[in-house]
Every structure is written in structure tokens, then in C-alpha cells.
Amino acid sequence: MAFFGFGRGGVLDFRRVETLAKPGSVYVSEIVRNQVADKVDFALAPTAGLGKGANWLWAWTLAVPAGSKKADAAEKFIAWATSKDYIKLVASKDGWANVPPGTRTSLYQNPEYLKVAPFAKLTLASIDAADPNKPSVQAVPYVGVQYAAIPEFQGIGTSVGQQFSAALSGNMTVDAALAAAQSLTEREMKRAGYIK
Numbered sequence: 330m331a332f333f334g335f336g337r338g339g340v341l342d343f344r345r346v347e348t349l350a351k352p353g354s355v356y357v358s359e360i361v362r363n364q365v366a367d368k369v370d371f372a373l374a375p376t377a378g379l380g381k382g383a384n385w386l387w388a389w390t391l392a393v394p395a396g397s398k399k400a401d402a403a404e405k406f407i408a409w410a411t412s413k414d415y416i417k418l419v420a421s422k423d424g425w426a427n428v429p430p431g432t433r434t435s436l437y438q439n440p441e442y443l444k445v446a447p448f449a450k451l452t453l454a455s456i457d458a459a460d461p462n463k464p465s466v467q468a469v470p471y472v473g474v475q476y477a478a479i480p481e482f483q484g485i486g487t488s489v490g491q492q493f494s495a496a497l498s499g500n501m502t503v504d505a506a507l508a509a510a511q512s513l514t515e516r517e518m519k520r521a522g523y524i525k
Contacts, residue, residue, distance in 0.1 A: 379466045431456055481517050488513050
């Protein structure tokens with residue numbers, strides 16, 4: 330993000346970076362507005378003429394465990410954290426451009442948000458174009474867009490991420506990281522019975 334903010338980054342995937350913003354950090358929208366606004370535009374993911382792009386469709390996946398001793402409080406929190414009031418609270422503290430994107434349909438009809446979020450229409454178009462049942466050009470044996478909706482996905486993602494981190498830090502080669510990631514993924518998929 331630092332390279333991007335100083336005009337040295339060619340492409341920044343806003344779909345991912347916006348979800349990485351942490352309290353107290355600089356939001357992508359602030360970097361765009363204050364540092365490189367005159368050099369930035371937004372576009373949907375390329376499709377190579379195949380009709381399907383890499384749309385991002387994610388979920389907050391808020392749930393209350395069955396054994397929770399505070400289920401009522403958790404349900405109230407979930408209702409609040411997904412409410413229009415929460416969106417208004419974030420807007421009042423951090424500005425409309427910094428409210429959580431993709432959370433409420435009404436956000437994309439809000440003139441205050443649309444005025445300060447040049448990425449809003451494309452975000453909504455990307456969400457609308459995502460098809461979890463047919464996520465790629467070729468048929469795949471799973472449901473999901475960016476992720477496969479299988480219980481093993483999170484663990485595989487963590488393990489693969491650790492291999493890539495090792496490569497980025499110079500502790501292993503890129504080829505070794507890719508081979509290890511492929512191997513551990515195949516092992517987990519076989520263990521789960523998805524492949525023989």
C-alpha cells in the first residue's frame with residue numbers, strides 16, 4: 330500500500346485491501362483521495378474475453394455457537410453490527426468512504442456514500458456478477474467464488490499462506506513454496522475424501 334500511495338504501485342486490489350484495514354490504519358480511500366487521486370481509476374477484474382472475471386464475494390460469517398452462554402447478547406451484537414445504525418456510526422466517525430463495503434444494499438443507494446466512494450458502483454457490479462454456483466469459466470466441483478465452501482478451506486489457506494510467507498521472507502524459494510503448498514493441499518483434499 331505504501332508503494333501505491335506514493336504513486337509507485339501499478340495495480341492495487343481494493344477488494345482485498347479494504348478488508349485488511351485495521352482500526353487506526355490509513356484507509357485505501359484516504360490514500361486515493363489525498364495522494365494519488367488524479368492518477369487512479371477503478372475497473373472490474375479482467376475476463377480475458379471469457380465472460381467471467383475474478384469477482385470477489387465474501388461474507389462476514391457472523392454466527393452464534395450452539396453452546397454459547399450469551400447467545401442473546403451475541404445475536405443483539407450481530408443485529409447491531411449489520412444495521413443501518415452501525416453504518417451511520419462508522420460514517421460519522423470515519424467518513425462515508427470508510428464504511429464497510431458490501432454490507433448493505435442500501436449503502437449503494439446512499440447519495441452521501443456514492444459522492445465519496447468512486448469504487449462503489451464497481452463494487453456492487455462485482456458483487457452482482459459473482460456466481461458462487463458457477464464461479465469459473467470451466468466447471469468446478471465446488472460452490473464458492475474466492476473460496477471453496479468446504480470445511481478444510483481455512484486450514485489449507487493458513488498453511489499455504491505460511492509457505493508463501495516463507496518464500497517472501499527469503500526462507501525458501503518460490504518454487505519450493507509452491508511445491509509445498511500443492512503437496513499439503515493435495516494431502517488435505519485426499520484426507521477429506523475429495524480426491525483419491
